[in-house]
Amino acid sequence: MSDRRTEILRAATRVIARRGVRGLRMEELAAEAGVSTSLLYYHFGDRAGLLRRTLEFISDRADRYTAEQEVADPEEALAQTLLLELQDTAEVRENSTAWGELRASAVFEEDLREDLARATHTWVHEIAELLGRADPFGAAPAHAAAAERLTALLEGLSVRWLSGSLPLEHARRLLRGAIELELSAGRAD
């Protein structure tokens, strides 16, 4: 991806995290990214196209920072991958805010739904694979259901944290508890 394109997507994520998807105007984004609005349309077609690429950008960025760990134990690798989405760093806060906003606005903007469902599916699949490594004798459908629950719980905890209903450390403890529950259920079968 060209540097200019990446720069625009980085600016779009910043604007969404600051003002929401519904506060994103192409003119303001152009100003934020230091480019012309015609360049935005040249690269992304329209606002919906831009939002779709921003969703992908946010998703890839989360993949990157949740992969920044070298943990040999598969259970701990799973836990870290999930817990690294609940960190009080500027990047994670911005990324999680923007992801939550894209999720919330897809309730109202149908354009985003298909891409959001696809990104969700990819994420669930990655977590199901990690569950498979942590619980190699478990069944794949059980791992898929556990992965759906853990990622949906993480989204729920994340928006509670970002909306001031839940302290970050407590959210992390709750998530760790859920991971232990899912794994112990798999092993008890």
Add this chain to the structure above:
Amino acid sequence: MSDRRTEILRAATRVIARRGVRGLRMEELAAEAGVSTSLLYYHFGDRAGLLRRTLEFISDRADRYTAEQEVADPEEALAQTLLLELQDTAEVRENSTAWGELRASAVFEEDLREDLARATHTWVHEIAELLGRADPFGAAPAHAAAAERLTALLEGLSVRWLSGSLPLEHARRLLRGAIELELSAGRAD
């Protein structure tokens, strides 16, 4: 509460579910409710006051439809209370959309945070009580943590359903699975 006040809150919920919190303008709400804008300000002070009362109204309405069940078995009563938030009826869809929107917009609007945290706390407390009835030998802190996880998971599943990433029946199965996990963990202690 006067009928007029209730009518305004019902209209506010409808408008939020249709266009989002950020699409709620006092003039449009007045038109939707068939009242003057000055009456809105008379009853609710300002927009933030109106949003706070709408949050309460939505919360009370959810209490009402999740209590519409006569189940003797405490485990099934807990399950029904949670599962009744995932129903494809106009009222539940509207209520859940508006609740999710208030949650999502509190990430950006600080005014709502305190009331939202309080409403969340009340809900978690109610679910913890139902867990206590379903698992009378379990410990209160474990029930509190389980209630936080189940309600956060429900919020996560609900917005996935409403944003088209998850079919409703599948969301219900995942939630039921989580309830069973939480209860079996309590009983295994």
